[in-house]
Amino acid sequence: MKVIEPPNLIDFPYTKAFFTGKFPPGKDIPEIVSGECGISKDSIYLPVQRHTAITYVLETGYDPVVADAVITRRRKVLLGILVADCVPVLLYDGVKMVAGAVHAGWRGTAGGILKGTVRVMEERFGCSAADILAAIGPSIRGCCYEVGRDVSTAIQEATGRGDYFSQRGDKYLVDLATANKIQAVNAGIPRENIWQAGECTFCNPDEFHSYRYTKGTAGRQGGFIGIW
Ligand SMILES: [Zn+2]
DSSP, X not given: OOEEOOTTTSSSTTEEEEEEOOOOTTSOHHHXXXXXXXXXXXXXXXXXXXXXXXXXXXXXXXXOOBOSEEEEOOSSOEEEEEESSSEEEEEEETTTTEEEEEEXXXXXXXXXXXXXXXXXXXXXXXXXXXXXXXXXXXXXOTTTOEEOXXXXXXXXXXXXXXXXXXXXXXXXXXXXXXXXHHHHHHTTOOGGGEEEOOOBTTTOTTTSOOTTTTTTOOOOEEEEEEEO
C-alpha cells in the first residue's frame, strides 16, 4: 500500500502521520493500518463520517461518534479519516500536543470544517493557530472537480478570495484542497506551516480511489495521525 508521509509532520519523535493510497475494497481498514504500522487495531479511532461540519473532541473511550473531524490530546490513539476525492487534512500542535484529522468534502468545506476545527483546538485546548502544522493529502483537484454554481458559491462563501476556482461554460472547477489551504491560513495557521500533496485522485485512479472516476463505487484511502 502506498504511504505518503507529510514532510512537515514527520520530524517529531512522538508523532505518527501519514496518508495512504487505496485500501483494498472490502477489507477491514483498521486491520490493514494496524498491520502496516504495528499499532494495535484497538488504538485506531475513526469517526462516523457524514459530510457534516462537526468536530469531535475524543477524550475517553473509542465509541464511534458522527463527526467529520476529530481532535485529541490523548496519547497512543491513531485518529483517522477516510476519503475518496474529498480532502484529508492532518493537524498537529506540538506545543499543546494536540492532534487532529479532518474530512473536507464540498459540504464540509462549505461548512468551514477546517476553520471550525482550528477554533475548537483553540477553545478546548488553548492552542494557538500560529503553532499548528497542517498537512493536506491527495484529493480531487481543480483539473477535474466540476461543480454547479450553487456548490461553487457555497464553497466561496465559506472560503473567501483565492485562486481555487475557475469557470468552464456554465460549470465551475473547484480545487477543494486549495480552498482548505486558504481556510487554514484564514484561521491563523502560518502559510509556511502547511504542506499540500500534489496528486489529484481523479487523475491517478490506479493509486487512489476516486468517487467521481468510478461513478460512486469507490473504496477509500485515508489520513492518520497520533501522538505517542
Ligand atoms: Zn485531476
